[in-house]
Amino acid sequence: MFDLLKLRFRHGCQAIRDIQHAEVISTYRGFPVIDESKCSDNCSECKNVCPASAIDINPLRLDLGKCTFCGECESVCKSGAIKFSSQHKLGASSRESLIISSGKIFEEYDSTAVQTKKEIEKVFGRSLKLRQVSAGGCNGCELELAAASNVNFDMGRFGIDFVASPRHADGIVITGPISKNMAPALMDAFKSISEPKIIIAVGACAISGGIFYESLELNRIFFNEIKVDLYIPGCPPHPLTFINAVLKFIGK
Amino acid sequence: MSWAEIKNLQSISLKDIPELSFSELRSQLLDGISSGKRLVQFFGEKINDDIILYTILADDERSKLFIALSKSKEGDVYKSLTSSAKTFHLFEREFYEQYGVKPEGHPWLKPVRKGIAGVSSEETPYEFFKMSGEEVHEVGVGPIHAGIIEPGHFRFSCHGEVIHNLEIELGFQHRGIENLFLKNKSNPIYLLKLAESIAGDTVIGHAGAFARAMESLAGINISRRAMIIRTIALEMERIGIHLGDLSALSGDVAYTTGNAVFGALRTKIINTTLAICGSRFGRGLIAAGGVNFDLSSNLINEIIKTLNKIDEDAELAAGVLFSSASVLARFEKTGIITRDTAREIGLVGPAARSSGVSIDVRSDHPYEGFMLLPVYKLTLNTGDVFARAYIRYIEITQSIKIIKELINLLGEGEVIVQNKKIFPEQFVISMSEGWRGEISHCAVTDNKGQLRKYKIKDPSFNNWLAVALAVRKNGISDFPLVNKSYNLSYSGFDL
Missing domain, CATH: 1.10.645.10 (Cytochrome-c3 Hydrogenase, chain B)
Incomplete structure (x- = not known):
């Protein structure tokens, strides 16, 4: 009994009190800051080194929906045209907003990327139950989504929870590039959720196929038919990235 | 044994790997296993029409690895090793699924990653093992599980609360x-x-x-x-x-x-x-x-x-x-x-x-x-x-x-x-x-x-069978606990 009390005392309070203003350590690779004016002529080193084909040159652009945040482009670029900041709020409502061009500053991205709709706020603002489906995910995104509900991040305090049955869910959270073998089950789960429902794509794999985009074992028809409401980039996204994007989406 | 002896991380020239006939390889593999060696790898590679089977045994106590290979053609049949040594069961199934070389007499030659109903190209989908009898029932779980974990299908055959057989179907995460x-x-x-x-x-x-x-x-x-x-x-x-x-x-x-x-x-x-x-x-x-x-x-x-x-x-x-x-x-x-x-x-x-x-x-x-x-x-x-x-x-x-x-x-x-x-x-x-x-x-x-x-x-490739065997004669409510105690990878298995 004494040990239990001692343990409880040492455990203390682990919850991050202010999720919306929490910062991540500076080594974390978050929002990329791009300055094309630093590029030398005919240089395409960053594009060549990118494992996910996330970089376009002329003009220099980086697609957060494909980026695995490995940092290889940053380390290969001698002039510093691409630098990853530690800003973790990367969620966006549209696929286009995920493409970061030269000169885009984080504050501007953060204030416009996630759009809040009145009706979403009204229906889901105080309670949002989500069904997560891993469709070929490597367990990276899955671990971080599970961590969003742990004692540190404690997403449940905002009324956002993951539930077991799609019948209890207000939306679906998809991870993984959608393997052929999971495509039917994903569609079944999606159809089992009653309207209105929201669709959240988590991680580079779900958003664009990630580093598996060339694989013949994928079946991404789901995304041709279903419109995504919220994109959470990362490989895997930090729990703070997920929680903050969802909070903003439901008007918090 | 006429196998090449190597060490972990030691490169060896391809021509130094001894080539054995399939029957020699088979008997030497079985000898190796019965003398306490452990099967580490058993996989194929297709070069033109030849299918090369690489096999590696480990002598863990002496820090030694042994390698040999054998060649065959698609459609060939050989006598299954699994009937003599269970450790081969999944390796043989994988080799058959990928290269079509058939282990005759394999006790349960079912798909490894490609048998998913509704996706598989096979005309009749794979049928799970069925237990029959009074008050016997089946519980199917997955591919999508209750928590935030990867997908896989579990089929329990139960009598009351007690699990008598668990069949695990994987392959949902296969990304090639x-x-x-x-x-x-x-x-x-x-x-x-x-x-x-x-x-x-x-x-x-x-x-x-x-x-x-x-x-x-x-x-x-x-x-x-x-x-x-x-x-x-x-x-x-x-x-x-x-x-x-x-x-x-x-x-x-x-x-x-x-x-x-x-x-x-x-x-x-x-x-x-x-x-x-x-x-x-x-x-x-x-x-x-x-x-x-x-x-x-x-x-x-x-x-x-x-x-x-x-x-x-x-x-x-x-x-x-x-x-x-x-x-x-x-x-x-x-x-x-x-x-x-x-x-x-x-x-x-x-x-x-x-x-x-x-x-x-x-x-x-x-x-x-x-x-x-x-x-x-x-x-x-x-x-x-x-x-x-x-x-x-x-x-x-x-x-x-x-x-x-x-x-x-x-x-x-x-x-x-x-x-x-x-x-x-x-x-x-x-x-x-x-x-x-x-x-x-x-x-x-x-x-x-x-x-x-x-x-x-x-490692999940070696260990998934343990989950299926461990839950036998246990209550079905203990399954999540047993599963978590192993915490095996679906994506690592499915590749």
Whole structure:
């Protein structure tokens, strides 16, 4: 009994009190800051080194929906045209907003990327139950989504929870590039959720196929038919990235 | 035995691998297994019309590996090895599924990754084993599970609450990783990122195994400092997952204190990995030729501080957890795998060690930091959920000691050396001890010095059968607990 009390005392309070203003350590690779004016002529080193084909040159652009945040482009670029900041709020409502061009500053991205709709706020603002489906995910995104509900991040305090049955869910959270073998089950789960429902794509794999985009074992028809409401980039996204994007989406 | 003797991470010229006839190979494999050797690899490669079967046996006690190959053609039939030694069962099924060479007499030649109903090209979908009788019923779970975990299908045949058979169908996560390795063979950075995504919970384990295979093929020696940083990261990965699993096991038996405390400790260790390399799972740390991030003295202090905190708190928490009657009532004598069964089906890692099988790649086939620091193999004998939980705790304390000792051996020097081109027509096996057990990667290069075949074996490939066997004669409500005590990878198996 004494040990239990001692343990409880040492455990203390682990919850991050202010999720919306929490910062991540500076080594974390978050929002990329791009300055094309630093590029030398005919240089395409960053594009060549990118494992996910996330970089376009002329003009220099980086697609957060494909980026695995490995940092290889940053380390290969001698002039510093691409630098990853530690800003973790990367969620966006549209696929286009995920493409970061030269000169885009984080504050501007953060204030416009996630759009809040009145009706979403009204229906889901105080309670949002989500069904997560891993469709070929490597367990990276899955671990971080599970961590969003742990004692540190404690997403449940905002009324956002993951539930077991799609019948209890207000939306679906998809991870993984959608393997052929999971495509039917994903569609079944999606159809089992009653309207209105929201669709959240988590991680580079779900958003664009990630580093598996060339694989013949994928079946991404789901995304041709279903419109995504919220994109959470990362490989895997930090729990703070997920929680903050969802909070903003439901008007918090 | 006329096999070539190799060591972990030793490249060997393809022409030095002895070619045996299929029947010779078969009888020598069976002799090897019955004399106590362990099957490590059994995989095929298609070159024109020939199907080459590579087989590797391990003599763990003497740190030796033996390799031989045999050639056959698609549609050939051979006498199954599984009927004589169970450890072959899944290897033979995989070989048949990928190359169409049929093991005749295999007791259960069902699909490995390609039998999913509604997706498979087979006209009649695979039918699960059926148990019949009065009051017998079936429970189907998955592919989508209740929690935030990967997909797989479990089919239970029960009588009342008691499970009599569990059949596990996997393959839902199949992304064609081995093909992607060949498709992008000229892009080493891509390949490293791909290796990091074989199983997202074993980033350091798989990326490290890949990097070492490439370094061996190119004849690169990385600096001692880089080796030690990799080993430290591997042990931190082990500590992180073991803490997370102790948290989840506590949660599964509704012991919320354990769930909260171990969960919070896990956050501390993975955030330290984040401080080192910018990713909570160690992505971006490993490079071919070394590591991308050095350890500053501040970081080293940070690591030691975190380890001390974990050491003290985990000891306290484990003391409370493993003396709680309500926890022990669920953990003890649940999901037992005996030592004989563990050996027979070829378990690896903590799953084997908790059943009394003393194997650990860190000690049996040492590499990197473990060359400098011998690892004592820890085993428990009961083979139940308790043993699989408790071994996590003692491995955490062991890994903390290993990291602290390795920090003293760090030395000075560059952490990355120039990558070189790999040599042509070579074969290498790269084994390492991930937190789940033996990871082994095999690479074969062509005459231009590029990858011709890349074979990955996650420890889950060896261990999934243990889950199915462990739950027999247990209540179905104990399944989540047994499953979590193994915590096997779906993506690592499905590839």
